[in-house]
Amino acid sequence: MLTNLVILSDGHLVYFGAASSALNHFFTLGYVCPTYSNPAEYFVHLVNKDFHSQLGLDPFVRALEDSSEPQRFRVEIARDRCLGDMNLINYDLLRAMRPSRLDQFSVLLHRNLTNNWRHPGVFWLRVLMYMLLSFMVGTMYLSSNREITSSAMVPLLFYVQAFLVFMSVAALPALLEQRAVLEREVRSHALHLASYTTANLLGALPGITFISLLASIIVVYFARIHSFWSFLLNLTLSLVTSESMMHLLGAAVPHYIMGIALGAGLFGMFMLCEGFMVPFAAIPTYWKWGYYLAFHTYSFESFMYEHFSQVNTQEAWDLLKSYGMENVNVSRNMLILVGYAAVLQLAGIAVLFVRFGRHKR
Template sequence: MMETELVGGSSIFYKPQRSLTLKFEDVVYKIKSKAQNSNQKSSTRTILNGVSGVVRPGEMLALLGPSGSGKTTLLTILGGRLSLTGTKSVKGKVTGTIAFNGCPYSSSLSRNIGFVTQDDVLYPHLTVTETLLYTVLLRLPDSISRKEKADIAEGVMAELGLTACRDSIIGNSEKRGVSGGERKRVSIGQELLINPSLLFLDEPTSGLDSTTAGKIVLTLLNLTKGGRTVVMSIHQPSSRMFYMFHKVLLLSDGHPLFFGKASLAMEYFASVGYAPNVAMNPSDFLLDIANGLSPDETVSDRQEIKDELVSAYNTELKNLVQEELEEVTRQLRETEEPNPSTKWCTSWWSQFTVLLQRGLKERRHESFGTLRIIQIFMASIISGALWFQSQGHVQDQVGLIFNIVGIWSFTPVFEALFTFPQEREMLTKERSSRMYRLSSYLMARLIGDLPMELILPTVSVTITYWMGGLKPAVLSYIEFLLVILFSVLVWQGLGLAIGAFIMDLKKAATFTSILMLLFMIVSGFYVQKVPVFLAWVKYVAISFHTFKLLLQTQFTPADTYECAPGQRCSVANLPTVKVVGFEHRQFNIIVMFVLLILLRFLAYMGLRRIGVSK
């Protein structure tokens, strides 16, 4: 159970379960960029250069610096999320020491650490209440009842001033929702629900007016009264906000220029020969000198000013920072820290049920959207009209069957293809916070998509089947529908697997289009004599197995058709049917079933690269 001792009479200011002291010493981060062409060599660039500091429980540290100074990178490294910022073209290496109560970052520690990203990654169609409720259900242990969890979410909403917009959706660029300040408070509220010992925030006041920004920083200051540690990167705070910070770390091109109490920053720079000529906002002054701007404009060389400030830090402050680090180290040695549990705080089933409920609510608007329903109905009616009552015209019926195969291959595969790339940011955020197991997320996603994946094809096939004059037998219709639904699930698996491995939507769509074109060509309808070097593809082509199984629901080897006036021929000898054949039906079903399982497993393996890997 969580501690409920209140500080200042506020329900979200109860003391955290444990206190965390963050210590970082001589942190260096270098990236190696790949050459753009064969004539260039790969280069190494230093993003952070020997940054040190310490933040104790009850303190709030602000990382200041101009754009490109390395403050967001440092925050990401300290929060244990560096791997989430890299790309294939950039490889980074971190050296130095980062410790939490003297211990390195671990998955168990992540449950005591909150991280609020600069961009508010929230589901746009959930309300404020739903967003916080689902978060608290996932992140707090099963030992706390659902009612208690709901009460905690209510308390957080009340303290963050979100009660008035509790039933408003979050919204996005396409759908109007809560304001920017309210969105930011919801993001902060999500992290406060776990009663974090250490809270990281990346630009929490970005894009907000000064009044709203001041309220957010004041809320964070009040959180430290309960013994929390707060670290934030911030670009240009007002003077009122500046003096709320207990400590400030000023960066310039990855070099530390100042670390210490915010109230002593101006005094320090005055002591090394840099004082403003007029009264001004301390943060504005610090940003000016971090950019290499001399207060009296006597020195025009910006790099010279930066070098002087780096030298002054190494001479005046570096030893003081080192002494504080050593003092904290001695204190932590005297305190025996219990080993935190590495188990998940909620069961697999709890995670699955909450994720399923949340997914159904978030995607209810798109599952049966008007545009999609119209699209499916129009395609079905047009197909039924083109092949209207084609019974007796075997070649036409075969064409109708393959047309249905085409519609219900491209539709599910491209719907599934966009699933994980669109949810990557959310999945990255939540998995990094160890909110749930990857398997529970994937299973909830698969089950939640079933209504959309199965109901629409059922309606579509029903319309086309009877309009098109396919075999007028209920059993044949049921078999035909079951094959289509089976294939839809397999195609969905293909889309999920490709999307999990290729997160770039353009590349994923291009690859999928080429692959599906190849599958369609070798399926036996367009080309009866496939070259030997491509003939093997049909055994893994979902469309081939689907087409063959569908033909078997409509025809048998004994069936005949009128191939010429007064002459009947065997359906089995029709070129399209002959190349596909009627044999090995069980083999086709087994292959489809194997693909159904294998493709979903591949999707799971692709997703393991995002966030933690368990």
């Protein structure tokens, strides 16, 4: 598996050369690797001073200096220096060792899509949960049920928007698994943080879109929610924003349990402040900042307005007025969700840079 082998012990070079020649080199020194033994383990045991405190390394060092392999390398180095630095540059190898950000992005995107497809906890379990909950919600608010009034539809819109977003915390364990690989690659100068973050987000988009499409079809069909395409766009952007929040928490916290706790706390706060439990006009002044901070606010307002404005009855408009949502700019709210997700992604890059980018070895 290895072409070349370097063995160091206590700061001294014990072997440097072809891996296939290592056994013969130590054999000439009188050390024979036992049959059925792993040569690598044998070499480590042979020269590691942790196993032999009185081990003398001089015989190994002198034997290496007197062998032909180091002499050959010295001749090659001297010859290459005479040829000049430009002839030493292997541009194909350089491109392979330091790929462009676009190449990094392409590889990472392919890796993320493959992992999301194969990992049941990242994608398929979430699809199943969203389908079951959407089916339950849709059949609970079945359009043929004449007992369901317009005011009873408000909790449906709140639940679809708030709880489906809340379930995004399920993505955190997988994000924390990826971060260990990210740290190694960044510290090795092999990866740019922008490529990683963008690939992470775009790699999650197909799954988020598929989940939103399934949930929208089920809920809109069974409960007869108005404006399917607006519902789908709103739910998709809400899930993208919540996924971006998980990316930020995944970059900041040391353990996924802490991330889940923080994410649940933030989403719980946003649910309280979004204007469903307490309408905006009744929210105490000292908590109104939470109303504007919560991205749930812009999603819930849009769900409410798109549905009840198309019901277009006096009861529906009175309901919107009671929540202070009779004049909602849905397009503006969708742009706010896009901007919210972008800010969270940039914050995630900043956190990763502070943690890993500044301390490259």
